[in-house]
Amino acid sequence: MDYLRAHPLAAAILTILVAYFTRATVRFAHHRKRMGKYPGPPYHWLWGHLLILGEYRKTKPIRMHGHYLPALLAEDYSLGPVFLFDTYPAGPAILIINDADLAHDVSTVQVYPKSHLLGDALAPVAGPENLVVMEGTLWKKWRTIFNPAFSMTQLMSLVPLVVDSTGVFVDNLDKLASKNEPFRLEEPATYLTIDIIGKVILDHDFKSQTAKNEYVDAMRAQFTWLRDHTSFNPLHIYSPIRPIANLYYTWRMRRYLGKLLDTRLAARAGSTSNTRQRVGIDLALDTYFADYSQGKEDETNLLKMDPKFRQHVIDNFRILLVAGHDTTSSTVAYALYRLSRHPSTLAKLRAEHDEIFGPNPLVAADALKSDPYLLSKLTYTTAVIQETLRLYTPATSLREGTPNLFIKDPSTSNMLSTDGLAVWIESVCMNRSREIWGLDVHDFRPERFLSPEIDDVDPRAFRPFEKGPRNCIGQELAMLEIKIALVLVVRLFDFKAAYDELDLLKGDGTLWAGSEQGRQGVQEVWGDEAYQVLYATAKPRDGMPMRVKRRV
Numbered sequence: 001m002d003y004l005r006a007h008p009l010a011a012a013i014l015t016i017l018v019a020y021f022t023r024a025t026v027r028f029a030h031h032r033k034r035m036g037k038y039p040g041p042p043y044h045w046l047w048g049h050l051l052i053l054g055e056y057r058k059t060k061p062i063r064m065h066g067h068y069l070p071a072l073l074a075e076d077y078s079l080g081p082v083f084l085f086d087t088y089p090a091g092p093a094i095l096i097i098n099d100a101d102l103a104h105d106v107s108t109v110q111v112y113p114k115s116h117l118l119g120d121a122l123a124p125v126a127g128p129e130n131l132v133v134m135e136g137t138l139w140k141k142w143r144t145i146f147n148p149a150f151s152m153t154q155l156m157s158l159v160p161l162v163v164d165s166t167g168v169f170v171d172n173l174d175k176l177a178s179k180n181e182p183f184r185l186e187e188p189a190t191y192l193t194i195d196i197i198g199k200v201i202l203d204h205d206f207k208s209q210t211a212k213n214e215y216v217d218a219m220r221a222q223f224t225w226l227r228d229h230t231s232f233n234p235l236h237i238y239s240p241i242r243p244i245a246n247l248y249y250t251w252r253m254r255r256y257l258g259k260l261l262d263t264r265l266a267a268r269a270g271s272t273s274n275t276r277q278r279v280g281i282d283l284a285l286d287t288y289f290a291d292y293s294q295g296k297e298d299e300t301n302l303l304k305m306d307p308k309f310r311q312h313v314i315d316n317f318r319i320l321l322v323a324g325h326d327t328t329s330s331t332v333a334y335a336l337y338r339l340s341r342h343p344s345t346l347a348k349l350r351a352e353h354d355e356i357f358g359p360n361p362l363v364a365a366d367a368l369k370s371d372p373y374l375l376s377k378l379t380y381t382t383a384v385i386q387e388t389l390r391l392y393t394p395a396t397s398l399r400e401g402t403p404n405l406f407i408k409d410p411s412t413s414n415m416l417s418t419d420g421l422a423v424w425i426e427s428v429c430m431n432r433s434r435e436i437w438g439l440d441v442h443d444f445r446p447e448r449f450l451s452p453e454i455d456d457v458d459p460r461a462f463r464p465f466e467k468g469p470r471n472c473i474g475q476e477l478a479m480l481e482i483k484i485a486l487v488l489v490v491r492l493f494d495f496k497a498a499y500d501e502l503d504l505l506k507g508d509g510t511l512w513a514g515s516e517q518g519r520q521g522v523q524e525v526w527g528d529e530a531y532q533v534l535y536a537t538a539k540p541r542d543g544m545p546m547r548v549k550r551r552v
């Protein structure tokens with residue numbers, strides 16, 4: 001006491017510390033008391049759900065994507081349509097939606113805002129304001145600008161471009177087949193979808209399938225510098241280098257796209273007629289001139305674009321380039337992987353392609369170019385893709401709870417406050433639900449998506465592209481790309497997973513080469529060695545090691 005009286009500064013610091021810890025303890029106790037009342041797995045008064053999380057970290061792969069966890073919890077603890085998972089203070093408290101009706105309410109009726117956690121995670125790849133996280137009139141404006149770039153008519157006119165890029169993918173698989181060595185399928189599949197989205201949005205060929213590209217390198221490098229939310233390593237969490245790396249790669253990406261924008265502007269100024277196909281970049285520029293100079297493309301507007309608009313255009317291109325390649329490439333890779341494990345499904349798929357395109361696989365590319373509407377005849381192929389999306393859901397929707405939004409728990413009729421919680425439309429839970437899909441829920445069986453079986457499933461229970469106003473803008477494009485890839489690939493090649501040969505790929509120069517950690521211990525989820533990991537989005541573990549052989 002005497003010491004404190006003699007040292008007023010020390011006394012002040014001590015008072016602040018005591019006040020801080022008292023406040024934190026009261027908040028913590030209040031949080032635990034409130035969360036303990038929500039439905040969910042057993043809740044510990046001190047640890048919340050942290051102990052359960054710890055158990056899963058022992059029994060499941062350390063790198064397993066976090067979106068498996070609610071589905072495992074729902075299965076292991078027989079949880080209902082809505083439940084809480086609370087890892088506070090290590091992570092957020094999340095209300096998990098495991099029901100078609102509630103998912104409809106959150107996505108389409110109430111239209112919950114996007115979670116700030118999503119915004120934080122996406123900021124390094126696409127800036128703080130981008131189409132995925134924008135809200136209100138700003139979101140509506142940009143969604144309206146880009147919608148026409150993804151209309152069915154526009155996409156059908158782009159089929160020849162997609163077929164050409166897929167032709168390069170086929171050439172690359174051919175080269176890999178002649179090398180007769182394992183490789184990571186995620187890489188060529190990713191470069192394929194990057195090249196396609198570049199053409200669709202920017203009328204720009206990144207040519208990433210055949211050479212290194214500055215933008216693609218910076219974007220992929222940025223992925224390796226994102227925070228890994230499955231890691232509890234303080235050196236990783238508080239890395240002082242990550243923010244610097246994030247700034248550097250952001251600068252490189254923005255510089256590349258800024259140059260493309262300026263070139264397009266200059267080309268526009270120099271041309272009187274516009275016969276070129278109009279893609280996303282043109283639609284954004286049309287809006288700029290409409291908003292800023294009543295449609296008049298005068299000198300001043302051409303030379304000096306409003307900085308805020310410029311940032312929005314560039315960051316929206318960045319998000320379209322990320323969202324437009326990652327999920328699609330993983331689905332291509334997973335479809336080929338699953339087909340390699342199910343010979344009878346593969347045979348049925350090949351038979352459908354023989355029937356629609358004729359028995360010679362080498363003429364399918366030309367057939368597609370001259371009649372893109374052949375794609376609509378691919379019923380079984382569509383079922384294969386849907387079954388792949390069910391088992392390997394590439395993305396889900398994280399929303400923000402607010403004081404005025406409540407969820408009615410159908411099993412108790414209790415109104416659950418969403419205040420301070422993240423609300424997760426967890427389609428993985430629904431995709432792995434026995435109640436919805438039957439006892440063989442973890443099996444790959446595309447027939448479940450064919451009539452009459454699918455007629456018994458609530459259409460709102462299967463939502464790989466989400467539903468409501470914030471649904472995926474690129475869903476038709478994605479389906480079109482994956483169908484074209486399957487048509488041009490499955491009859492030419494045989495694939496074989498090569499997880500047992502992973503050691504041969506050590507240090508292979510891909511972005512997977514650095515992810516050696518977590519290779520020990522359990523390496524399967526629901527018996528599947530190709531489980532998803534978080535690498536910006538949900539990707540196949542270790543980039544999906546494969547071998548490929550030419551068939552014809």
Ligand code: HEM
Nearest residue numbers: 132320323324327328394395397465466470472473474478
């Ligand atoms: C298999 C492929 C794909 C899947 C499974 C998928 C899935 C999804 C999902 C679940 C959402 C909702 C995310 C949320 O609520 O936060 C979404 C939104 C979005 N997706 Fe996709 N996506 C795919 C391909 C694409 C493609 C090719 C593009 C093309 C650019 C794209 C662009 C977007 C954009 C911009 C949004 C935000 C839309 C908005 O909020 O208005 N996606 N996607």
